[in-house]
Amino acid sequence: TMPDLIQQSLCIFGTGDLGRSLGHRLFQSGYRVVYGSRRPDSCGPVPQGAQVLNHAEAAQSSRIIFLCINREHYSFLQALAPQLNGKVLVDVSNNPEKDMFPEANAVYLQRLLPEAYVVKALNTLSAWGLQNGPSDANRQTFICGDSAEAKQAVSEVCTRLGLLVLDRGGVGASRELEDFPLQLFPMWKLPMRIAVGLSGAFFFYLLIRDVIYTYVYEGKDVSFRILVSLANKVFPIVSLIMLALCYLPGVMAALLQLHRGTKYRRFPDWLDRWMLCRKQMGLVALALASLHVLYTLIIPIRYYVRYRIGALKNQTTEFFNILAWRTDSYYSMGVLGFALFILLGITSLPSVSNALSWREFSFIQSKLGYVTLFLCTLHGYLYGWDKFLHLYSYKWYTLPGYMLSLVVPTVVLGLKLLLLLPCVDRRLTRIRRGWEHTPQDPSVQKLLI
Ligand SMILES: NC(=O)C1=CN([C@@H]2O[C@H](COP(=O)(O)OP(=O)(O)OC[C@H]3O[C@@H](n4cnc5c(N)ncnc54)[C@H](OP(=O)(O)O)[C@@H]3O)[C@@H](O)[C@H]2O)C=CC1
Ligand SMILES: [Cu+2]
Numbered sequence: 001t002m003p004d005l006i007q008q009s010l011c012i013f014g015t016g017d018l019g020r021s022l023g024h025r026l027f028q029s030g031y032r033v034v035y036g037s038r039r040p041d042s043c044g045p046v047p048q049g050a051q052v053l054n055h056a057e058a059a060q061s062s063r064i065i066f067l068c069i070n071r072e073h074y075s076f077l078q079a080l081a082p083q084l085n086g087k088v089l090v091d092v093s094n095n096p097e098k099d100m101f102p103e104a105n106a107v108y109l110q111r112l113l114p115e116a117y118v119v120k121a122l123n124t125l126s127a128w129g130l131q132n133g134p135s136d137a138n139r140q141t142f143i144c145g146d147s148a149e150a151k152q153a154v155s156e157v158c159t160r161l162g163l164l165v166l167d168r169g170g171v172g173a174s175r176e177l178e179d180f181p182l183q184l185f186p187m188w189k190l191p192m193r194i195a196v197g198l199s200g201a202f203f204f205y206l207l208i209r210d211v212i213y214t215y216v217y218e219g220k221d222v223s224f225r226i227l228v229s230l231a232n233k234v235f236p237i238v239s240l241i242m243l244a245l246c247y248l249p250g251v252m253a254a255l256l257q258l259h260r261g262t263k264y265r266r267f268p269d270w271l272d273r274w275m276l277c278r279k280q281m282g283l284v285a286l287a288l289a290s291l292h293v294l295y296t297l298i299i300p301i302r303y304y305v306r307y308r309i310g311a312l313k314n315q316t317t318e319f320f321n322i323l324a325w326r327t328d329s330y331y332s333m334g335v336l337g338f339a340l341f342i343l344l345g346i347t348s349l350p351s352v353s354n355a356l357s358w359r360e361f362s363f364i365q366s367k368l369g370y371v372t373l374f375l376c377t378l379h380g381y382l383y384g385w386d387k388f389l390h391l392y393s394y395k396w397y398t399l400p401g402y403m404l405s406l407v408v409p410t411v412v413l414g415l416k417l418l419l420l421l422p423c424v425d426r427r428l429t430r431i432r433r434g435w436e437h438t439p440q441d442p443s444v445q446k447l448l449i
Contacts, residue, residue: 015037067090246285
């Protein structure tokens with residue numbers, strides 16, 4: 001029943017942005033809020049019904065005290081030690097930059113007040129989010145601290161606020177928690193860098209081959225091709241390479257396990273990091289593939305293309321059956337590949353993947369993923385058809401872009417085929433179920449003991 005809850009009061013130090021929003025939410029959740037402030041009589045507006053006292057008095061009102069104060073000012077708390085000993089101090093602070101201070105804020109606070117129970121929580125929320133009700137990113141909070149009982153008390157309050165509490169362990173984890181809000185799309189960094197790097201490299205490569213070469217040898221200015229023709233080469237090339245890069249780490253991990261003969265050993269860090277951003281890598285590749293589709297759809301309305309069609313109007317040309325087959329086959333592979341690619345993208349969205357069982361998810365992401373890669377690679381090969389036989393393909397002895405884009409996907413598909421060989425597959429299954437390992441390996445023995 002409610003009465004005991006209404007009686008429970010919580011204390012907040014600091015009447016700034018976060019202090020006010022937090023107090024507002026606590027009040028809405030049925031708590032009595034008492035603020036501790038340097039200037040209890042002249043502080044800014046606080047939620048109605050809240051009391052504002054000086055720090056020492058306010059501290060008496062509650063066992064839990066939320067410190068909505070910047071870390072730089074924590075030192076004044078030392079003088080309040082007699083009032084704060086034995087209290088649960090909730091550190092919500094963040095720093096504007098990484099590694100500004102030698103120790104984490106919560107660790108520093110615990111050092112200032114060794115007799116208090118420091119709990120790190122709520123720092124990944126924003127004052128704005130607290131005030132405006134929960135959105136997805138504001139629905140969970142990480143929490144850490146050395147006292148299980150203090151953490152429990154803070155967790156109860158957080159749960160009442162409608163937050164999902166994720167325990168991260170002792171106060172030593174606070175550095176990690178304080179770094180969270182400073183991250184900007186951490187998982188997207190590597191894929192975006194790869195996309196930008198590859199796009200830039202292929203753009204200049206194709207600029208030299210298509211535009212500069214034509215200018216040097218034929219004296220013709222075809223620089224207008226940069227905007228559509230060149231873009232419609234760069235995007236599919238980078239997209240196909242990145243799609244293959246989604247599946248390369250998985251294949252490499254399997255090969256590594258086969259080579260080591262055990263799964264009880266960590267992968268190198270770079271492989272771990274690569275595996276963790278596969279989803280983002282795939283979504284960037286999907287975005288580029290979509291651009292390729294759009295650029296292809298506008299081809300018929302381009303002035304240059306209409307001009308060429310008009311110029312050919314009065315010539316009667318022969319119908320080549322083989323050419324019809326060639327174009328239709330690579331278009332159809334492209335359409336099917338793109339459709340599956342979209343399916344992969346949709347099932348990687350959290351709301352969709354949460355509705356799938358692990359088995360369904362891995363079926364789509366792995367089996368259908370390889371089919372997608374296969375279709376898109378085939379699309380590339382069919383686009384080339386027999387062009388590799390013609391000398392004009394190799395301007396200045398350089399390969400056309402699409403040929404370069406086929407290297408990584410071909411390697412990945414080849415290695416995957418190798419892994420599908422029954423004998424290899426059987427051995428990998430045994431290793432992954434933990435039935436097989438090399439006992440003389442010291443790191444395995446350590447794990448088994
Ligand atoms: N704003 C946000 O969205 C979030 C903030 N945080 C963290 O919460 C803490 C507070 O942030 P925020 O509310 O935005 O900051 P504000 O600057 O708005 O408020 C800080 C409050 O601290 C008190 N204060 C200021 N100087 C001193 C001092 N020398 N000695 C004692 N108390 C002082 C003041 O309260 P008074 O005048 O009543 O004494 C002041 O209102 C920070 O550590 C921040 O990292 C964490 C997550 C989100
Ligand atoms: Cu294509």
